[in-house]
Amino acid sequence: MAKVHVQMTVNGEAVEGLVEPRTLLIHFIREQLNLTGAHIGCDTSHCGACTVDLDGLSVKSCTRFAVQANGGTVTTVEGMAGADGTLHALQEGFRMMHGLQCGFCTPGMIMRAHRLLQENPDPTEAEIRFGIAGNLCRCTGYQNIVKAIQYAAAKINGVPFVEAAE
Ligand code: FES
Numbered sequence: 446m447a448k449v450h451v452q453m454t455v456n457g458e459a460v461e462g463l464v465e466p467r468t469l470l471i472h473f474i475r476e477q478l479n480l481t482g483a484h485i486g487c488d489t490s491h492c493g494a495c496t497v498d499l500d501g502l503s504v505k506s507c508t509r510f511a512v513q514a515n516g517g518t519v520t521t522v523e524g525m526a527g528a529d530g531t532l533h534a535l536q537e538g539f540r541m542m543h544g545l546q547c548g549f550c551t552p553g554m555i556m557r558a559h560r561l562l563q564e565n566p567d568p569t570e571a572e573i574r575f576g577i578a579g580n581l582c583r584c585t586g587y588q589n590i591v592k593a594i595q596y597a598a599a600k601i602n603g604v605p606f607v608e609a610a611e
Pocket residue numbers: 484485486487488489490491492493494495496505506507508
C-alpha cells in the first residue's frame with residue numbers, strides 16, 4: 446500500500462515519517478519514533494495504556510491512525526520530565542504515592558492525569574476516579590493512583606498535600 450508522509454510535533458520536536466494509511470498512531474510512536482513508553486494492553490480501546498496527549502486531548506493512540514495526527518502536537522510520557530531530568534509533578538506523585546507496580550499502565554495513566562489536571566486543576570477523589578475511568582490498571586487497585594494525582598495537583602497548585610485517611 447502506498448505510504449503517506451506525515452509530520453507532527455512530538456514532545457516539542459518536529460518529526461516526520463512514512464506510514465501506511467492503516468498504521469495506528471501507537472505503532473508510529475513506538476516503532477518509528479522509538480518512544481516505547483506508551484503501551485498496548487488491548488485491542489478493543491478499553492485499557493488506555495496507549496494514551497497520549499494529542500492537540501490538547503487525551504487520545505487512545507491505538508484508536509487513531511497516524512495520518513489522523515498529521516500536523517498535530519503530541520506529548521508522550523517521554524516528554525513529561527524537565528530537560529534537566531526533573532520529574533514532572535505527576536511522575537513524582539506516582540513514585541511518592543506508590544501509584545505503580547508493573548508500570549505497564551503508568552505512561553498512559555500519567556498522560557491522562559496530565560490532561561485531567563488541566564481540565565480540572567483541583568479534582569475531588571470522585572472526579573479523579575471518573576477522570577481516569579478510561580485507563581485500566583491490573584496492579585494497584587487504583588487507590589494509590591488517586592493519591593498520586595492528588596499529590597501532583599497539590600504540588601502544581603502550590604498547596605500542601607494532605608493524604609486522605611483510608
Ligand atoms: S491499547 Fe488498550 S485502549 Fe489503546
